[in-house]
Amino acid sequence: MGSFNRDEFNRFIIQNKVVGFFEKAVTLKSGRKSHWYVNWRTISSDAFLMDQLISYLISFVRDAGLSPDSFYGVPEGATKLGVLASYIWAKGSSDFKPGRFPLPMGRAKPKEHGVPEDRFFVGAPRGRTVVLEDVTTTGGSLIASLEGLAEAKIEVVAAISLTNRMEKTDDGKSVEQAIADMGVRYLCLSEATSFLPQAYEALKPGEEIAHAIESEFREYGVAPVRLL
Helix, strand or coil: CCCCCHHHHHHHHHHCCCEEEEEEEEECCCCCEEEEEECCHHHHCCHHHHHHHHHHHHHHHHHCCCCCCEEEECCCCCHHHHHHHHHHHHHCCCCCCCCCCCCCCECCCCCCCCCHHHHCECCCCCCCEEEEEEEECCCHHHHHHHHHHHHCCCCEEEEEEEEECCEECCCCCEHHHHHHCCCCCEEEEEEHHHHHHHHHHHHCCCHHHHHHHHHHHHHHECCCCCCC
C-alpha cells in the first residue's frame, strides 16, 4: 500500500456516489436540515468497494504514525468498517497469531446492566484502539462512543472519520476541538469544504441548491464553501 492521497480519495467519493444533493432539504441525524448528504452505505454494501475503502484507511493510519492493536467502529454506521479494518490490519501484521488481535464490535444500544465490556461491546477492543466513524456532523455519535470506551478503560489513540462535514457543534466548536477536549486526537480522510465544489461541478444540481448549501455553511460551517 502506498501513501494516502486525499485528492484521489475525494474522487473515490464522487465517482461512487457517496456524496449527493437534495432538491428539498432533509433532516439529518444531527437534527439539522441540509441540501446535501454523505452516505457511506453505498460503499459498505459492496465487497470490492469496501476493500478499496479499507486500503485508503490503512494507508491513512500508517501515514498518521498510528500503530493500533484494534479498530472499533461506532455503531451502527461504522460497524462493518471497524470489523473489516481490524481483520485486514491484523492479517497484514508480522505478529499475526492467536490471541494477538481482537475483532471488537459495539452494541447499537448498550445493555442496562453488567460490566462495561459487556454493556457496550460484543467483544471489546484491546490495547491501542483507533475509533472509526463514517461521517461527523456535530460528532454526537462519536462522542457517545468515546464516553463508553472511556468507561470501559479502553486506550483510544485516535478517532478517525471517513468524512468531516466541517460543521460546528451545538456549542460552536469544531468537531476536532470537541474531541480534543476529551483528550483524543481527531483525524478525517475527507473534508466537505474540499470535495463539495468538485461534487457540485460533477453532478450539477443547480444554482438554487448551491446557494442553499453556501447558506448552510455560513450558519453552521467551520469555514465557508463556494460552489458558484
